[in-house]
Amino acid sequence: MQSSSQPLLTAPPLSNRYSFPATANLSSFLRRRPKPLSSSSSSSSLTPTRSTMSSATNTSSSSSTTAAAATAQTLLEFMSSNGSRDDLAVLVAHLQYACKRIACAVASPFFGSSAVRNAAGTGRPSSGSGRDDPKPLDLVSNDIILSSLRSSGKVAVLASEEDEVPVWMTDHGPFVVVTDPLDGSRNIDASIPTGTIFGIYNRLAELDHLPVEEKAQLNSLQSGTSLVAAAYVLYSSATIMCISFGSGTHAFTLDHSTGEFVLTHPCIQIPPRGQIYSVNDARYFDWPDGLRRYIDTVRQGKGQLPKKYSARYICSLVADFHRTLIYGGVVMNPRDHLRLVYEANPLSYLVEHAGGRGSDGKTRILSIQPVKLHQRLPLFMGSLEDMHELESYDNIQQKVNPGYEV
Template sequence: MPLAGRWTLTRYLIEQRRRHPQASGELNALLLDVSLACKAIARTVATGALGNGLPAGGEVNVQGEVQQPLDLLANQTFLRMNEWNGHLAGMASEEMEAPHPIPAPYPRGKYLLVFDPLDGSSNIDVNASVGSIFSVLRAPDEAATGRTLCEADFLQPGTTQVAAGYALYGPATMLVLSVGHGVAGFTLDPTLGEFVLTQPDIRVPPATQEFAINTSNARFWEAPVKRYVDECLAGRSGPRDKDFNMRWIASLVAEAHRILMRGGVFLYPRDTRDAQKPGRLRLLYEANPIGFLIEQAGGRASTGRQPVLALAPQALHQRIGFVFGSADEVARIERYHHEPAPVPEATVSAPLFAARSLFRD
């Protein structure tokens, strides 16, 4: 691997392409256009309330969420930067109900781009980190050559991803990317206007003492999740025999970046709030690209019950439970989902010696 800080994103992609002499270079060109969209969004996010010309917000998207003005602008930026280049057969976004076909004046290509244009936008008003998430898939041959694009073209398991990544708009703007050979991190050099390689080979430590979960939802958790969190909170006096720290940023990109940089486990599990929604995060736009990065970095990504990348998507905006991070911790959470639930002491069938017995303290 190259020395950190010496290679631009362009050079990195050229070196990756040399692994595949038969490659046409279209993927490289597509990823550079995606990175350009991320630069444009980073600049807009950085101006904050000083920015002018933002589109009106307040509408509800297909997810039932109120769109921020920057959600709409980021979505438009991704479309504008990528629809003309001839590398795509179509795009799909968290902010659009249906796939976006390539407009007729432009040529079609062999890839599909799916993205969450501005993850964590609810944090904008408190100036917390937000980001963009993207995934590249191969388009079916007939969709690349003229057939009308349809939703089914995008319903591919995460294992079929050609590339995935995210941009983080924080104190520094970063691009974290995998093209299937590990994970690399790039930092935007504002003097050059280029993403420069700063983390050549990101690896997730297999074990951790840090976890992230929204404990306000504890009353809705399934028993295996509650068991895991209770054991972490018990610290040295509990079955884990070590203390844990808990984190919660409420921005998936920021949570993923922390775990890629220093390890940890993130849980946004399936719960009992709404039987119609088996989870909160979107499979195609969030779980698959983040899961791809985590597994390329040696971690593990799961629904809590099974590997997330193996799931066959059923709908464009499908939601799932999502657990990812240090491999040992995610494997433990999966194991808890498959083990019989521990029998509470109070339900033991011997009445004299149960918690509510003659010998109760």
């Protein structure tokens, strides 16, 4: 049996394109924007001699790509043009840096099942989740975020799904961050998409007189209506950060030629309806009558939209949510399985600012006051008209929990 003192696996180093500037304000970050890599010189050695006749086309395409990379608006430029506070921009800069490191770790060959076995016995406590009990990559992601946010100097409290209690970082940080560092980590071996989820709140200055443990806990238990910003990062065929600062929901894709997140999906609007539902319907016979009737109705094309709905289910919350946000429909887990603080609140904030709705089946998610850090609840999110139709079936929350993991 391996010693509990065995070091955790560490994330692979970033290239210089992803290096983090030691700066303290937004204008400093913007001045350091890297130039895009030119692909013309590196691609020439890979081009067969027979294809020289198409070299002009290839050069034109390469030039267009480079030009697009040079003119695309980065996340920090977007924040600057929209009048974001400097301290929030610095925090987001550190968050995006952390997510670039996590993206490298997720794509690394050193975090598969053999790495999990080799890292067994690390002694890290479980957060109480069966599905997401800490694994090495969860812990590495958590440590990356902790380190990056601590160095920002802008975070008073970090509450993570991987930790039992929140971490108090500094008395002077203006923000509170809640996070699920790596949702869906059990999918790593199958190369199925994973994601990171964030919520950002203002520190409650009126609690500053309380003991550290108490004020850290209370700062982390703010309702979703108090969110300053929320985001998720999807690690898939592309690395995408979808973020809202309270005025629209916008997606930025990581451009590997510059190491920057660039705006690719401004002002996302979820369709009012979609023909997709996302749920593990292998659990159909454990569902309440209302949910079964809804699913039976829409997949037969007998709902308010007279078209047959299709099922799409990845079993990765961020991936299922991202698809729903782009194409419409509903994504759900009808039993009390997902965490209000770390998952439901940030994602509901994003879908609401894209014109959709997040609910526990009865109540708007953002209106629910958390009472525990790891509080769980049913979660239904998606297109506004689809959500209203779903909730009209009334009995859609699964009360029986047979104990399965997903």
